[in-house]
């Protein structure tokens with residue numbers, strides 16, 4: 001009869017009659033908590049709900065994230081910069097993952113201490129260990145997906161680690177990588193694992209884990225029982241714990257974005273470190289190098305895993321068993337903590353590593369700023385390669401610092417001028433007054449200018465000095481063209497006249513001058529074009545001619561690199577147009 | 579029993595609160611497409627005037643920078659326009675042009691021109707339009723014209739460049755489909 005009555009309770013009864021879902025739920029809620037409800041029993045429920053949060057946020061990320069070597073990073077910038085709550089959702093996925101790992105650790109320790117692995121729960125325990133393995137796999141496959149410089153560096157090392165596993169390693173590495181090199185197919189493989197294969201396995205194992213849990217009753221530390229029902233006595237504790245942890249994840253997510261950094265690009269500096277949860281393994285590798293590397297990367301983790309899997313049979317009960325379980329927990333936690341702290345402390349003291357980290361952070365925010373305006377189809381690398389702010393210092397340090405310093409830095413044994421502020425009024429005035437300063441020609445063989453300066457300034461009156469200063473100010477505007485005949489008053493004309501009075505004997509300008517000797521041409525001096533010409537070929541007749549000490553770079557740098565470097569030296573920040 | 583009832587209520591409230599708080603950013607992301615704006619009308623140089631013979635409509639591609647989410651394509655076909663240049667009466671007069679978006683206002687196929695019928699015909703569901711872009715009435719056509727309105731006219735300008743060549747520049751834009759009135763997609 002009830003089946004025909006269209007009421008809420010009728011529908012519920014009908015559904016229950018057909019599926020048994022409501023009685024199952026009622027049974028689930030009313031089952032007693034062995035040993036009574038307790039706060040330390042919340043870890044399982046926490047894990048479950050954090051996994052749910054990961055699933056939901058992960059699916060939302062899939063709406064925008066694009067697993068392509070040219071698009072992955074750019075799609076995340078778009079997600080974070082242009083989509084409502086995009087950065088928050090990605091941060092939730094990140095922070096909930098961190099929480100998941102911490103809680104999984106706590107869960108493991110809790111089960112170790114309560115010796116929850118003992119018969120008849122061996123399989124429950126082993127399925128839990130497999131779940132822990134799945135978590136690790138989620139991290140390994142998820143972290144590289146942004147295809148950022150850091151992610152790329154990490155997966156490169158991880159692939160190497162997989163390859164170093166005896167016997168199966170090389171094959172597994174190739175299969176995972178989708179070939180012999182990191183690239184598009186690697187990304188597709190990682191993505192497929194991360195969003196399809198692993199979630200499927202996770203659901204399966206969680207299902208098994210929970211069904212066994214129900215069948216066997218929850219593990220209990222003690223035997224006495226008031227036998228209170230699970231709902232609401234344990235549930236309220238679970239709910240509070242979930243609210244606190246998820247709340248913390250949300251607060252963190254609104255305040256701190258998930259790390260991104262610059263896109264993967266071989267020209268950028270790199271000093272990859274694993275995520276904090278893998279640091280212990282990273283540290284272990286330091287002690288086993290060369291042929292022994294597999295001890296750290298495969299043998300020790302493998303043995304730990306084996307020990308845990310066999311624990312139900314190793315622990316034969318009694319005091320000895322208790323000791324084994326406690327010792328396992330303590331050793332694991334301590335070893336992990338120590339091995340994690342050591343590299344952290346070392347890195348904090350390692351100035352070079354910190355410098356790379358700081359530089360990558362700077363390049364990263366610049367890259368994101370540029371990419372927020374859109375990315376060319378060839379990917380974000382193209383964007384960076386055109387950017388003087390990013391590439392200027394990198395190119396300078398690669399190609400120029402064997403002779404030039406920059407702001408007194410970067411060059412170990414500078415042999416030529418310091419190029420910070422090159423062509424600016426302050427720089428030129430400094431040079432004119434004292435070319436012998438090591439910042440200018442002091443370290444070079446150019447002596448004429450030094451001679452001229454010494455003689456000129458020894459006798460020059462204040463008025464004359466002011467005139468030279470005027471020429472300098474004019475020169476710092478990267479002048480081009482001559483002032484019209486009737487113009488004698490403008491800054492430009494005054495500067496030009498000062499040049500005519502003081503510099504024209506040696507320096508040329510717009511095809512005029514250089515009567516005494518040929519010194520560098522002043523047409524557009526210090527401009528991007530002038531510097532580019534200088535980089536291309538300093539021995540150009542219009543530049544240093546035969547007296548050039550600097551080699552030509554026309555063949556060592558691409559035309560684009562020369563333009564980018566020149567723009568950076570000239571103080572420009574806009575990306576070079578294609 | 580009272581305590582149990584209270585705890586149950588509290589559990590539900592806490593659970594609900596947590597779920598709502600976590601769902602808010604997700605919903606905002608999910609609904610983001612409703613917030614995104616369509617591209618505004620923009621002027622594109624389409625063809626030199628000399629490439630447009632009087633009498634028959636000619637179809638031109640509109641090319642320009644296309645922004646697809648994060649990707650910026652420097653030059654892509656954005657759409658097509660039909661340009662009809664009326665046969666000139668006198669000589670020397672300003673040429674009279676009509677420019678239509680080639681996108682069918684029914685469901686967005688690209689309409690063809692049928693020289694034999696001197697009218698525009700959509701290959702998809704038979705939307706038909708006169709030379710002047712008007713919707714051909716059902717009676718004239720002999721069947722129900724699926725197009726809800728005439729072809730969408732686009733503003734244009736003839737511009738002379740430095741070399742003296744005259745160019746057709748079109749204000750390209752998209753409109754809502756399948757509505758009797760003409761609404762730009764914003």
Ligand code: FES
Nearest residue numbers: 682684685700705
């Ligand atoms: S799309 Fe043109 S008639 Fe339907």
